[in-house]
Amino acid sequence: MTTRLTRIAAAGALAAALSFGSVTAADAAEQSVEDITLDWGLSQEAGGGAYFGGCNFLSAGAAGNTGSSRVWTEADGFYKATDGNVTIVKDGASGDETPTWGTKCLGANGSAVGTGAGSSTNNRAVFSGGTGTVDLEAGTATVSWTGSFTSAFYGGMTYWSATDPELVIDADGTGTLTATLSGYGTSMDDMSKWEAISGRTVTMATLTDVELTADGLTVTPDYLGVTVSGVSQTTTGTSWGSFPQSFVDFQQLTGQTSYWYSSGGGADPKKPATALTVGWDVEEETTPPTTEPTEQDKGDVDVEVVVPDTTEPEPEPALTLSVSGTANLGTASVLPQGFSASGELPQVTVSDTREGGQWSVNGYVSDFTSSTGGTIAARSLGWQPKVISGDAQVGARVQAHAPGLAAPATLASGSEGEATLGSTLTLHALASTTAGAYNAQLTLTALG
Numbered sequence: 001m002t003t004r005l006t007r008i009a010a011a012g013a014l015a016a017a018l019s020f021g022s023v024t025a026a027d028a029a030e031q032s033v034e035d036i037t038l039d040w041g042l043s044q045e046a047g048g049g050a051y052f053g054g055c056n057f058l059s060a061g062a063a064g065n066t067g068s069s070r071v072w073t074e075a076d077g078f079y080k081a082t083d084g085n086v087t088i089v090k091d092g093a094s095g096d097e098t099p100t101w102g103t104k105c106l107g108a109n110g111s112a113v114g115t116g117a118g119s120s121t122n123n124r125a126v127f128s129g130g131t132g133t134v135d136l137e138a139g140t141a142t143v144s145w146t147g148s149f150t151s152a153f154y155g156g157m158t159y160w161s162a163t164d165p166e167l168v169i170d171a172d173g174t175g176t177l178t179a180t181l182s183g184y185g186t187s188m189d190d191m192s193k194w195e196a197i198s199g200r201t202v203t204m205a206t207l208t209d210v211e212l213t214a215d216g217l218t219v220t221p222d223y224l225g226v227t228v229s230g231v232s233q234t235t236t237g238t239s240w241g242s243f244p245q246s247f248v249d250f251q252q253l254t255g256q257t258s259y260w261y262s263s264g265g266g267a268d269p270k271k272p273a274t275a276l277t278v279g280w281d282v283e284e285e286t287t288p289p290t291t292e293p294t295e296q297d298k299g300d301v302d303v304e305v306v307v308p309d310t311t312e313p314e315p316e317p318a319l320t321l322s323v324s325g326t327a328n329l330g331t332a333s334v335l336p337q338g339f340s341a342s343g344e345l346p347q348v349t350v351s352d353t354r355e356g357g358q359w360s361v362n363g364y365v366s367d368f369t370s371s372t373g374g375t376i377a378a379r380s381l382g383w384q385p386k387v388i389s390g391d392a393q394v395g396a397r398v399q400a401h402a403p404g405l406a407a408p409a410t411l412a413s414g415s416e417g418e419a420t421l422g423s424t425l426t427l428h429a430l431a432s433t434t435a436g437a438y439n440a441q442l443t444l445t446a447l448g
Contacts, residue, residue, distance in 0.1 A: 029137035035432040036130030036143050036216075037279040037337065038165060039401055040177075040205075045259055045270040046151055047090065047121035049114040053155020055105035058123045060086040062148040062161035062182070068194050069186040069255075072156030074101045085147040087337045090123035094342045095382065095400065095426030098335065099123065117269040124274075125149035126337040127165065128431055134282050136212050141169040143278065150183075158186050158255045160197070162204065167278060169217075175207035177221070177276070181247075186255040197253050203244040205276060214284045215377035218403050221273040231257060234264035239272055275402040279377075279430055317354040321361065321446035323347070329427055338431040345423040347388060350446055352416050359448035360413035361421060365405040366441045368427075374434030376427070379404025381440070383423040385411045390419025400428040411444065 041047060041058070049055050053071040061083030064076075072078055081088050081098045089096040091108035105112050105121065113119045132143030144166040152159035160183030169175040182199040205221035221243075227233065228242035230249065242248060242261035251257045262268045308316055325346040332341035352359050363383075368376035382400035387393075392414035398405055412421045 030133050030135040030140075031282055032131075033134050033143075033280050033282055034131050035128070035281075035430065036132060036145070037277075037430060038127040038130060038143075038145055038167070039124055039277040039279070041122055041124035041274050042151065043260075043271055043274055044118070044120040044122065045267055047113070047123040048267070048270050049105070049112065049116075049119055050154045051115060053153075053157055055113055055121065055155065056151075056153045057099075057104045057121070058088050058125050059150045059152060060084075060088050060125070060148075061150065062163060063150040063152070063156075063159055065184065065196070066156065069157045069191045071154070072152065078150075078156070079104065082336050083147065085127055085129045085145060086149050087126045087128070087335065088123055088149070089126055089337070090121040094424055095384070096340065096428060115267065117266075120270065122274075125162075128337050130278075130280075132167075134212065134280060136214065136282060136284060139169070139171050139173060139210075139212055141167065141175075141212060143167045143280075153256055153259065157191070159183055160250075160254045160256070163199065165204070169207070169210050169212065173208065173210045175210050175219075176203050177205040177207070178203050181250050183254050185253045193255075195253075197250075200250070202250050203246045205273060206244050207276075214282045215379060216277065216279040218275055218277045218379065218401065220275045223271075223273040228261050231261060232263065234262045234268070237262070237268065239269045241272060243273065277401045279401065281375075281430070281432065317357070319352045319354060319357060319359055319446055319448040320350070321444065322349045323444065324349075327425055327442065329425060332427065332429065336431075339427075339429040339433060341427045341429075343425050345383065345425055345442075348411065348421040348444060349418065350390075350392075350412075350414065350421065351418045352414070352448065354416060354448070357416045357448055358413075359415070359446055361411040361444055361446050362408045363405065363411050363442055363444045364408040365443070368438040368440040370434070370436035370438045372434050372436035374436050374438065376429045376433060376438055376440075377404075378406035378440070380427055380429055381405045381442075382426045382428075383409070383411075384426070385421065385423045387412055388420040388422050390414065391417060392419040392421065400426050405442070408445075 060080040063078040090099045107113045127145040130145040134141045148161050148163040150161045162179040165179040167177050180199045181202040183197045185195040187193050207219050210219050223241040226242045228248050240262035251260050329341040329343040332339035365378045365381050367378050382398045384397045385395040392412045395410035398409045
């Protein structure tokens with residue numbers, strides 16, 4: 001049962017004179033949309049540690065020709081964190097950060113990533129300025145972006161580039177992400193080989209069960225359980241699968257083939273595709289209110305709870321939750337791909353005096369709104385939970401946009417006793433967000 005529910009407000013000011021891109025209705029439901037973002041990191045292996053060359057990494061723009069299979073140097077000038085509409089971000093101590101040449105191989109803890117499962121910078125390529133059409137009623141969309149990013153393995157000994165991606169979502173909830181892929185070919189068996197690969201259209205991701213919302217979509221591309229031909233694929237274990245056939249075929253030219261399907265090696269757990277997020281601002285169809293109530297009508301209910309006086313000699317066993325204040329994210333920083341702000345969740349204290357009691361604290365946030373009429377989607381807020389004191393298990397990190405706190409997530413869980421919890425909050429807003437002071441409600445619920 002839910003024994004106590006507390007709401008706190010998270011506020012942040014976006015200090016830039018910007019306006020939303022235009023949205024025009026093409027017919028009853030289809031809309032032309034601008035300023036669309038694409039956020040994807042391919043896989044954990046695309047930001048993992050390498051046995052040679054330091055790490056695998058993403059770079060903005062299409063990299064030039066090194067002339068041979070060798071590790072990049074800073075003097076080459078190939079590595080870029082930003083190029084045109086494309087920006088690279090990775091895990092940082094307080095959320096996403098834009099890497100430099102010197103930090104591109106460092107994880108969130110500031111140490112170099114390794115080859116083990118789960119060790120990755122989780123770097124991602126973020127495209128902005130996309131355009132296309134969206135039909136929420138039909139569940140369809142066609143969106144394209146301009147710009148490129150480069151995926152380098154083994155410090156740059158093998159690399160390829162993706163240019164001008166296009167996303168198509170069909171009415172049955174399936175979709176494809178294609179791009180023009182090019183690069184340079186080598187081989188682990190013959191490192192003297194170095195051949196230019198001409199550009200060709202390749203399917204980078206296939207999608208199923210896609211749900212479109214007014215804010216965009218977040219979906220994990222197909223990988224697990226996908227079979228591929230022309231290679232020696234392992235089809236056992238919990239992480240077996242493959243990227244699309246045409247993508248694997250292209251990687252046979254680059255020399256990276258085995259990193260894009262389950263080959264039976266120790267890196268297989270890091271190869272599955274990571275979540276892909278598309279952000280847009282689309283007007284939802286609205287239905288005029290009726291004068292008669294319907295079964296679909298909803299209302300807000302104030303939830304109250306009485307905490308017993310602790311001076312009583314034998315208080316009733318209870319599970320309680322209290323919050324020390326409000327969360328203020330301050331003034332957002334302006335980044336090439338939008339706005340970023342961070343702050344701390346006020347301390348959350350959980351007390352469980354029930355014998356053998358078990359509890360968990362969950363949280364989710366509403367959309368951010370401002371007096372200027374602007375809106376920031378709830379999924380734009382993420383958190384990194386922590387236990388300040390007491391015996392409790394910390395919840396998993398939730399990244400902004402992937403999937404964000406639009407859906408309930410666990411802050412921490414524990415048992416009988418008292419624990420103090422906290423979290424770093426990170427907000428990432430679209431570049432088209434209207435300037436103003438924004439507020440939202442973060443609802444925390446103690447369950448036990």
